[in-house]
Amino acid sequence: MSSHENTRFVEISNLVKEYPNPYGEDFRVVEDFNLNIRQGEFISLIGHSGCGKSTILTMLAGLNEISDGGIIVGNKEIDGPGPDRAVVFQAPCLMPWMTAYGNVMLGVKNIYPHADKATQKQIVEHALSVVGLGDAMKKYPREMSGGMQQRVGIARAIALQPRVLLLDEPFGRLDSLTRMELQDVIIDILAREKLTAMIVTHDVDEAVFMADRCVMMSNGPKAGVGEIMEIDFPRPRDRKEVFSDPAFFSYREHLLAFLEQRAHLKGETRIHNRKNLMGFCGLGEKKKDNQAHSAA
Ligand SMILES: Nc1ncnc2c1ncn2[C@@H]1O[C@H](COP(=O)(O)OP(=O)(O)OP(=O)(O)O)[C@@H](O)[C@H]1O
Numbered sequence: 001m002s003s004h005e006n007t008r009f010v011e012i013s014n015l016v017k018e019y020p021n022p023y024g025e026d027f028r029v030v031e032d033f034n035l036n037i038r039q040g041e042f043i044s045l046i047g048h049s050g051c052g053k054s055t056i057l058t059m060l061a062g063l064n065e066i067s068d069g070g071i072i073v074g075n076k077e078i079d080g081p082g083p084d085r086a087v088v089f090q091a092p093c094l095m096p097w098m099t100a101y102g103n104v105m106l107g108v109k110n111i112y113p114h115a116d117k118a119t120q121k122q123i124v125e126h127a128l129s130v131v132g133l134g135d136a137m138k139k140y141p142r143e144m145s146g147g148m149q150q151r152v153g154i155a156r157a158i159a160l161q162p163r164v165l166l167l168d169e170p171f172g173r174l175d176s177l178t179r180m181e182l183q184d185v186i187i188d189i190l191a192r193e194k195l196t197a198m199i200v201t202h203d204v205d206e207a208v209f210m211a212d213r214c215v216m217m218s219n220g221p222k223a224g225v226g227e228i229m230e231i232d233f234p235r236p237r238d239r240k241e242v243f244s245d246p247a248f249f250s251y252r253e254h255l256l257a258f259l260e261q262r263a264h265l266k267g268e269t270r271i272h273n274r275k276n277l278m279g280f281c282g283l284g285e286k287k288k289d290n291q292a293h294s295a296a
Pocket residue numbers: 019020029047048049050051052053054055056220
C-alpha cells in the first residue's frame with residue numbers, strides 16, 4: 001500500500017447531506033464536511049446533539065444516501081454498504097430467538113455465504129472469544145445483560161472482518177463499569193486487527209481516551225468540521241496512566257470549551273450540566289482541580 005493510501009485510507013470530501021423537511025423542502029444538515037483518516041487511525045466525532053454526527057457515520061457506513069460530495073475507502077468510492085465497513089449501534093438489536101452464536105453466524109453467512117461451514121464456525125467462535133463471550137455462546141439475549149448483548153453486537157461486527165469499524169454511541173446505554181470494559185475490548189480489537197475506526201460519542205472523556213484524533217463538529221444546519229485535536233497518548237493506552245496525565249485534562253478542557261462556545265452560539269447561555277459530558281472515569285471537575293493544585 002502506498003503512503004498516500006495509508007494516510008488517506010478514508011477520504012471524506014465535500015460531503016453534503018440534505019433531508020426533506022415537513023414542507024417537502026431539502027434541509028441541509030451537513031455541508032462541506034472534509035476529513036482524511038489514516039489507516040489504523042481511531043477518530044472520535046463529537047458535537048452538539050443534532051449537528052449530524054450519526055448522519056456522517058451512517059453515510060460512511062453506506063446506510064444513508066450521500067446528497068453531494070463523496071467518500072473513498074481504500075481507494076474505492078463507496079456507493080452503499082459493504083463488508084469492508086461494519087457498524088455497532090447503541091442498541092445491538094439481536095434476534096431474540098437466536099443464541100449469541102446464532103446472531104453472529106447470521107451476519108457471517110450473509111457476508112461469506114461461500115465459506116465452508118468449518119470456516120464460518122471458526123470465525124464466529126473467534127469473534128465471540130475476542131469480546132469475552134467464549135463461555136456464553138449458547139446464551140439467548142434474554143439470558144444476557146445489556147453489556148453482554150452489546151458484546152455480541154461487537155462480535156457480530158468484527159466477525160465480518162471489516163477494514164473500518166464504525167461505532168455510533170455504542171456504550172450509551174451501559175453503566176460506567178461495563179462501558180470501561182467495552183472501551184478496553186474495542187481498543188484491544190482495533191490494535192490486534194489493525195482496523196480503522198470512528199466513534200460517535202457525547203462523552204468527552206471517552207472521546208479523548210479512545211481516539212488518536214478528536215473531530216469536533218460545528219453546529220448544524222450546514223455542519224462541518226469545526227476543529228480537529230490530535231490526542232498524543234502512546235498505544236497501547238493504559239487507563240490509569242492516561243487519567244493521571246495532566247495532558248488528559250488539557251484535552252478534555254479544550255473539548256469542553258469548544259462545546260460550551262458552540263452552546264453559546266446555539267443561543268444557550270451555558271451547557272446545562274458540564275458533568276453530563278464527562279463520562280465514565282468519575283474524575284469530574286474535582287480531580288481536575290486536584291491536578292491543577294498538584295501541578296502548582
Ligand atoms: N431521516 C431523517 N429525515 C429527516 N431529518 C433527519 C433524518 N435523520 C436525521 N435528521 C435530522 O438531521 C439532523 C442531524 O441528525 P443526526 O442524528 O445525524 O445528529 P447527531 O449529531 O447524531 O444527533 P445526536 O447527538 O442527538 O444523536 C437532526 O436535525 C435530525 O433531526
